[in-house]
Amino acid sequence: MKGKLVLLTSLLTSFILLFYVATGVRAENPKEQVGRGPLTKITFIHYKKAFAKPPWAGGNNTTAVKCYGFLARGAKWKIQEPYYVNPTDSGLSSSFVENAVTTGVGEWENYAGNVFGNGNVDASASYNEGNLDGVNTASFGSYPDNAVIAVTNVWGYFGGPPQTRELVEWDMLFNNSSEWTWGDGLGDPTLMDVQNIATHELGHSFGMADLYDTSCNLETMYGYSTEGETSKRDLNSGDIQGIQELY
Numbered sequence: 001m002k003g004k005l006v007l008l009t010s011l012l013t014s015f016i017l018l019f020y021v022a023t024g025v026r027a028e029n030p031k032e033q034v035g036r037g038p039l040t041k042i043t044f045i046h047y048k049k050a051f052a053k054p055p056w057a058g059g060n061n062t063t064a065v066k067c068y069g070f071l072a073r074g075a076k077w078k079i080q081e082p083y084y085v086n087p088t089d090s091g092l093s094s095s096f097v098e099n100a101v102t103t104g105v106g107e108w109e110n111y112a113g114n115v116f117g118n119g120n121v122d123a124s125a126s127y128n129e130g131n132l133d134g135v136n137t138a139s140f141g142s143y144p145d146n147a148v149i150a151v152t153n154v155w156g157y158f159g160g161p162p163q164t165r166e167l168v169e170w171d172m173l174f175n176n177s178s179e180w181t182w183g184d185g186l187g188d189p190t191l192m193d194v195q196n197i198a199t200h201e202l203g204h205s206f207g208m209a210d211l212y213d214t215s216c217n218l219e220t221m222y223g224y225s226t227e228g229e230t231s232k233r234d235l236n237s238g239d240i241q242g243i244q245e246l247y
């Protein structure tokens with residue numbers, strides 16, 4: 001009886017192992033890997049200055065602060081994918097918006113190397129609620145909260161061993177709030193600077209997290225902005241240290 005039980009148990013174990021091997025080999029999604037957890041979406045909401053801290057921001061740290069953070073350690077791009085910029089409803093020219101976003105990408109890639117594929121203007125590129133649809137997009141539209149400047153959703157595998165983690169999609173929405181007008185904040189400080197906000201949001205797309213400690217307020221990844229701000233166009237020392245550690 002005991003011998004039969006042992007045989008049955010070992011047979012079952014073999015079947016389970018075989019099942020794992022078989023499904024691993026036949027995985028539909030080439031990015032699927034055993035042991036790194038589910039594909040998950042992280043949403044970053046960028047608020048205008050002077051509004052209350054979002055609940056996840058936490059308190060200010062009184063000890064030495066590291067001015068960079070990751071979505072998850074090791075969670076980065078491993079395959080080059082193109083991205084699509086939709087200037088519709090921005091009130092700006094297509095070339096202005098394209099230039100603002102691609103320059104933002106270039107600023108991160110100055111330190112990370114080539115991470116993204118080509119940027120393309122595409123009037124059909126849609127935020128699509130940040131849903132997973134296999135397309136990386138930046139577009140303009142209305143967001144229900146007028147204090148929100150922009151929202152970026154990043155999809156990826158954020159669990160499991162860091163070397164198995166991976167980013168697989170990003171979708172960015174610039175809010176057409178009645179509170180401000182988008183444009184070139186260098187030329188006119190009353191405007192919300194597209195390149196400034198795009199460079200911050202793209203930081204999330206590359207794998208960087210928000211910073212809310214005021215001692216990090218010179219970093220591109222600092223969590224607040226306002227009209228006329230252009231300091232986020234250029235990476236600061238913490239941003240550079242972080243992106244170089246990730247890539």
Ligand SMILES: [Zn+2]
Pocket residue numbers: 044045046200201204209210223
């Ligand atoms: Zn942010």
